[in-house]
Amino acid sequence: MSSMNSHGESEDLQPVHVLFFPFMASGHMPPLVDLAKLLASRGVRATLLTTPGNAPADLPPSIHLYLIPFPSAAVGLPVGIENIAHLPIHQHPNFIAGVSMLRDDFRVALADLRPDAVVADWLLPFAAPVADEFCIPRFTFHGFSNIALCGQVSHFCQPLPPPSSAASGAEEELTFVVPNLPRRIEMLRSQMEDLNAVPAEAVKFIEEIREWEMRSYGVVVNSFYELETEFADHVRQVIGRRTWHVGPVASYDPKPAEEAHECLEWLDESEEPVLYVCFGSMGSFTAAQLRELALGLKACGHPFIWAIRDAADVQQWWPDGDSERREEKRYLILKGWAPQTAILNHPAVGGFVTHCGWNSCLEAISAAVPMATWPIFADQFFNEKLITEVLEIGVPVGATHCSLIPERRPLIAAAQIEKALRRLMDDGGEEAKSMRTKVRELALMAKKATEEGGSSYDDVDKLVSDLRDLKENGMQQH
Incomplete structure (x- = not known):
């Protein structure tokens, strides 16, 4: 038998x-x-x-x-x-x-x-x-x-x-x-590939x-x-x-936290909610747009970690010309790869500026982190609609054009970026409170699923x- x-x-x-x-x-x-x-x-x-x-x-x-x-x-x-x-x-x-x-x-x-x-x-x-x-x-x-x-x-x-x-x-x-x-x-119409x-x-x-x-x-x-x-x-x-x-398939086999990575040690020392910024492996921008994003991040008033795919020329567009200064540890630039899952699951992280790639969306939801959405191409604009309008756990930064080519996407000004980030991170605001409540509920659902x-x-x-x-x-x- x-x-x-x-x-x-x-x-x-x-x-x-x-x-x-x-x-x-x-x-x-x-x-x-x-x-x-x-x-x-x-x-x-x-x-x-x-x-x-x-x-x-x-x-x-x-x-x-x-x-x-x-x-x-x-x-x-x-x-x-x-x-x-x-x-x-x-x-x-x-x-x-x-x-x-x-x-x-x-x-x-x-x-x-x-x-x-x-x-x-x-x-x-x-x-x-x-x-x-x-x-x-x-x-x-x-x-x-x-x-x-x-x-x-x-x-x-x-x-x-x-x-x-x-x-x-x-x-x-x-x-x-x-x-x-x-x-x-x-x-x-411009958000859909013609x-x-x-x-x-x-x-x-x-x-x-x-x-x-x-x-x-x-x-x-x-x-x-x-x-x-x-x-x-x-x-x-x-x-x-x-x-x-x-x-989420990654939830069955969670990645171990890279405890030695400098960004996690930096997060351990933060006394304020931190923004995490990453646009995936294929998200690229013009120097002018990167500068506007840096200005918007600095103006929103929250510390941030920014993982930049092509970071060799950061000094050429960084607003003050010195990206290494970190202004009393208010920000950290990660050049190339970043331990994204570990970052999102760190208790200091309070928001995620994302290109709305589906892997990133799932990782943020599983970690109960609300998002500022900045889709670039492919399915990302549909994911933005799910995040901002259906689930109501994020705010759009204002991306209007679907294209991998940075020069074909209109410049989003620093003031517009700052406004979206303040909406996302304003703990005293009802909108931000609602987003955090909803994303925590979804994180529990993901775990139970x-x-x-x-x-x-x-x-x-x-x-x-x-x-x-x-x-x-x-x-x-x-």
Whole structure:
């Protein structure tokens, strides 16, 4: 008689083998690796497929690593640069071309490994037809919110509505209601990428994503049901996608605090609420905008930690010409990487100026930190709407244009930035009190969702069960 494990499964059965294939970007790799760890902890045999330059240094023994070469030289990129976050914007098309060339190596990996399922990033559309060749079910991992999934589906399926006759030449300032959403969401036309204005090769890439997205077996979502219930229901019931809400995936495997890092020691000494400022791995600004942001931060009256991606030329735009002076320890500049999770969870941090990348939003919510929102591109403007209008746990700084290119985004003045930060950090104001109360409630919900019996915990079990059914019965039963 076979013995049973803690999940009620026969230990004589071979575990389900899942191949995880992340897109090579700093915001895409960690959540899919966390998902692999999560499923491995539930008895899944997990293999991570990536390139040598993206291999995680701390991958646990429970996850097998399968490496394929990245064709840097073939697409005109420096050898060893295998992550899009390490490249200037003008080389992004080269990188996408290189990623597309991984199709054959992916095919070889499937032939070699013969996994029972593939969980691939949505930016790897070629994974779907190749998986189909082997009759392997492919799951999509988006790594963004349900509201963004609703909005992106709506946006990809139809172009921006035409401007009204009253535009008077100020087309970029016109607002429109995003169609086919469960509630009224109004956006500026300039906050949505105009698909009619992107290069032909980008349009082809988007069409390929659109085609294969709807043909995947389902979508694994790094969110929890209670956070955005109406949008989660809309994805399932109206858009018709099979989904599993398993997030926040990082909460199952919390990162240890880097106690020796200087910023945590600096926070320990703070006697006032501190602002944390970070725009992710791909958020860049003009020198003029950085200067306005520095002026706004200093004028708001709160100490701050600012993690700057490209900090080599800080002295050229810093208002007083000396970013190292720190004015009696009122601010700290972190050049490059920062221990973001540890910073947000430090009790001294009272607000987060963020680009609204979904990983950052989830980390702030889990740490009960309200946000000042400054989206830049992609799904970030939808996330801002969720944070500021739906959940009411943040204030918008005033970003109006969707573009990775800094020069295409209008300058936001220091006075406007200061005003938003004062709204966020004013402990005596009713708005700030309300935001802090709501974000604390959401943090508790996030914790409960990932605990045994919680919504995300149960959806992980459901995902593992569905994977097992697919392995045993095949796609025809579903």
